[in-house]
Amino acid sequence: MTSEVEINNPYKNKMARIMVVDDEKDILRIIKRDLEITNEFQVEVFSSGLDALSSFKNHELGYYDVIITDIRMPRMNGFELYRHIKEMRPDTKIAFITAFEINRDEFTKVLPSIDVKDFIIKPIDMNDLIFKIKSMLAI
Template sequence: MARILLAEDDESMRRFLANALEKAGHSVISYGSGDLAHEKLIGDVFDVLLTDIVMPEMDGIELARRAAELDPTLKIMFITGFAAVALNPESEAPKEARVLSKPFHLRELVQEVDRLLAA
């Protein structure tokens, strides 16, 4: 299926999300910070960036902005409890990025990733 780069600073949430996506057939590489995820994006190719918005150091919006510069075809989805931040027109989030608001069921996550890939 797809190669997914996951950036989530909460370790248990990161493992939980990665496991669900892997069970759905996706290949997932995950990092606990935007900085480390960005480093991986520089040297590798992914189909989807799945990132939390609120993270220390480099937040998800900055990570998504930089990722879109590196690969304009990369599909981007935010997972967050702060959806209004991503949807704020003042943010520099890529306009085509999708937002999945917490809390969500793992089935919803997989469905949204599949929809994003199909778009």
């Protein structure tokens, strides 16, 4: 499965930088390890929205190719982070990780101001996550 992904990946020789935000340190560790093991992604993890936002601000435009954030986090949740980032750079590609039992339509209904490209439902299937990140990069 890994080889298939590699063959179809047009960005094979270019490492995409992924920002992952989650308050669960164990999850961060696993996502980082499983993404980086493919040699296609360079992953930076943050255990809080505030940390992630300050890092985003501190880097130039296009530094992070894709941002993946948890929704339910203390102090700054994933939606707040989303808004802050979109305010600064509206074309930033952001996906949500959530354990909530919710689909995109329901989500749009509840929070219409948030343009949600993708949902990644926990527990995350790493193959799904990789596929989603790749399709977001392809746009």
